[in-house]
Amino acid sequence: MEKLKELYIRYNELITYVIAGAVTTFVSLFTYYVLTVTFLNPKDPFELQIANVIAWIFAVTFAYFANRFFVFKSKEENIAKEMFKFYLARLGSLGLDMLCMHILATRIGLNDRVSKILDQFIILIANYLISKFIVFRKKNKKRKAFDR
Numbered sequence: 001m002e003k004l005k006e007l008y009i010r011y012n013e014l015i016t017y018v019i020a021g022a023v024t025t026f027v028s029l030f031t032y033y034v035l036t037v038t039f040l041n042p043k044d045p046f047e048l049q050i051a052n053v054i055a056w057i058f059a060v061t062f063a064y065f066a067n068r069f070f071v072f073k074s075k076e077e078n079i080a081k082e083m084f085k086f087y088l089a090r091l092g093s094l095g096l097d098m099l100c101m102h103i104l105a106t107r108i109g110l111n112d113r114v115s116k117i118l119d120q121f122i123i124l125i126a127n128y129l130i131s132k133f134i135v136f137r138k139k140n141k142k143r144k145a146f147d148r
Contacts, residue, residue, distance in 0.1 A: 013071060017128055020066035025120045028059035032116055042105070042112040052101055052116075053094070060090045063127070072136035082135065089130045093123050 008015065032055035040047040064086045068074045076082040097119055104115035 013132075014128075016071045017067075017131075018124075020063065020071050021124045021128070024059050024063040024066065025124065027062045028055045028120065029116060031055040031058045033113065036112065045102070045106050048101065048105060048112060049098060052098060056090075056094050056097060060087060060094075063090070067131055067136060072131065072138075074136050076136075086131070086135045089135050090127065093126050093130065096126060097123050 032051050035051040035054055036042040036048075040051045042048045042051065064083055067086070068076075068079075068082070074082060100119040100122055101112070101115055104110045104118060105112040110118075
């Protein structure tokens with residue numbers, strides 16, 4: 001049991017990111033599915049992307065707060081600046097998301113729901129790297145004096 005606790009402490013950030021990422025993925029998929037089942041047609045490439053973008057907005061908003069408070073435990077005082085940086089970084093992953101959906105669902109013809117699930121694994125990895133090394137990067141004490 002002690003070994004398990006040690007592993008949890010050592011990999012806490014990664015574990016909480018995977019959990020937050022899973023919930024974020026659920027938010028994205030749920031929103032996408034509701035939109036495509038109710039009023040947007042996933043067979044229409046334009047409507048498919050509209051559903052994708054709306055799902056992205058919901059998911060990124062949830063992800064920002066989950067990452068800030070639970071994963072990276074950010075102490076950044078300027079929340080607006082941090083949130084802007086987060087959304088800006090996630091715009092890159094939105095482009096990747098849209099490209100994956102276009103290739104998988106529109107070009108290859110894979111079922112849009114299966115495409116969305118596959119696409120989320122790629123996005124999860126890309127977003128972790130962006131969040132860890134760009135958005136929520138911890139400043140060391142030596143650099144902090146120069147960042148003011």
